[in-house]
Amino acid sequence: MILRTERLLLRPFRQGDLDALTDTLGRPDVVRYLYWDVQTRDEVADLIARRMHLATLAKPGDRLVLAVERRDTGELAGDVVLGWDDSEHRQGEIGFVFSPAHHGKGFATEAAHATLRYGFDDVGLHRIYGRCDARNTASARVMERLGMRREAHLIENEWFKGEWGSELVYGMLDREWQDSGQ
Ligand SMILES: CC(C)(COP(=O)(O)OP(=O)(O)OC[C@H]1O[C@@H](n2cnc3c(N)ncnc32)[C@H](O)[C@@H]1OP(=O)(O)O)[C@@H](O)C(=O)NCCC(=O)NCCS
Numbered sequence: 001m002i003l004r005t006e007r008l009l010l011r012p013f014r015q016g017d018l019d020a021l022t023d024t025l026g027r028p029d030v031v032r033y034l035y036w037d038v039q040t041r042d043e044v045a046d047l048i049a050r051r052m053h054l055a056t057l058a059k060p061g062d063r064l065v066l067a068v069e070r071r072d073t074g075e076l077a078g079d080v081v082l083g084w085d086d087s088e089h090r091q092g093e094i095g096f097v098f099s100p101a102h103h104g105k106g107f108a109t110e111a112a113h114a115t116l117r118y119g120f121d122d123v124g125l126h127r128i129y130g131r132c133d134a135r136n137t138a139s140a141r142v143m144e145r146l147g148m149r150r151e152a153h154l155i156e157n158e159w160f161k162g163e164w165g166s167e168l169v170y171g172m173l174d175r176e177w178q179d180s181g182q
Helices: 015-025 041-051 107-123 137-145 174-180
Strands: 008-011 063-070 076-084 091-098 127-133 149-160 163-173
Touching: 008 107, 015 041, 015 076, 015 091, 063 107, 076 107, 091 107, 107 127, 107 137, 107 174, 127 137, 137 163, 163 174
Parallel strands: 091 127
Antiparallel strands: 008 063, 063 076, 076 091, 127 163, 149 163
């Protein structure tokens, strides 16, 4: 599946993304608030091989992971994820990881916006939510810029990288998406 925005192309991962993704996921500052640690080149190669099979959201339980490419330079800037939890509740979870070389330009917000549009308008989800470490202000700001509501601030709800971690939950409903006119 492919999504296009003004500045970005969201497309399936391919083997040629190995160098750029290794640069990104090999950095401690990038993985600081992610559930995994820095990834080696071999681990990233395995990850890309798995992600190449996560290129459509066909049924509940599927997870879509798209590479986000800059249309001006063709560089891999980051990735977005949309998980479709189940059919009855029509809930989905969004996520994003971008290379520091491409931070601060609104690319994550633009890519996540296209992903919300796809989730609500094409998949027909009722609610899309995103979670982040309470200290991950950059991630929280992206979700606020998208117009997602802060639904929860969970305090020390998980043991995270050797300490108690707190988590923010942001959400948006399909009617809020429609009303926002985005
Ligand atoms: C979370 C993450 C994707 C946010 O990246 P980001 O670059 O801050 O987000 P955006 O691409 O939307 O850029 C927004 C910034 O660009 C600025 N900007 C510049 N041009 C812009 C434009 N055309 N449109 C929107 N914002 C623009 C905004 O003002 C904002 O700046 P601010 O951070 O000072 O408020 C990034 O920090 C990251 O990858 N972190 C590591 C992985 C991670 O933790 N992921 C989240 C897991 S929950």
